[in-house]
Amino acid sequence: MIEQENLDVRTITMGINLLDCADSNLEVLCQNIYNKITGLAKNLVQTGEDISKEFGIPIVNKRISITPIALVGGTACKTPDDYVLIAKTLDKAAGELGVNFIGGYSAIVSKGMSRSDELLIRSIPKALACTERICSSINVGSTKTGINMDAVKLMGEIIKETAEMTKERDSLGCANWWCFVMLRMTIRLWPVLSMAFQNRMPLSTWVSVVRG
DSSP: OTTTSOOOEEEEEEEEOOGGGOOSSHHHHHHHHHHHHHHHTTTHHHHHHHHHHHHTOOEEEEEEEESOHHHHSTTTOOSHHHHHHHHHHHHHHHHHHTOSEEEEEEEEOTTOOOHHHHHHHHHHHHHHHSOSSEEEEEEEEETTTEEOHHHHHHHHHHHHHHHHHTGGGTTGGGGSEEEEEESSSOOTTOSSGGGOOOOSOSOSEEEEEEEO
């Protein structure tokens, strides 16, 4: 069945709440983020490989999703380049852990766009151009709040800029993020990694399994 029907576990994803990493000092913030992710997810890849060997079922990807970074970096980040430093920190942590992707370089702007949200959005092209494992998403609307058309307009510009800045990699940056509208409410444990982030839940960490 595994070979003929392509049975596999598409991904195991660990969600990590980073709200307690917030700090007004950017260097401290980045260190807090790095320490928490590498500490909590240090066994994620090995555990996935052990489970795969035990049951004989491939696990295609090991991933991490985090609190939307616009919520975490708002106090410390004053420019888009400040957010890019966070993106590099996330990418470094993901690389050290050996995970395939890390999602949550995100902002939720359906009800309006704060200064922090806008800075993160404007950082996306550079952040995706200088990292390998980062996935980004921007929630621009919902059935409850409507669609933030200012954010939609801005995202159109960001799409073009991202494609241009990652053109040497076949504009791969555009494959690593989503601009999306969620119906009714944002889904807390979203399986599509470009759109994945750890919502403001009481959980500090969680693990999700998606079958292929």
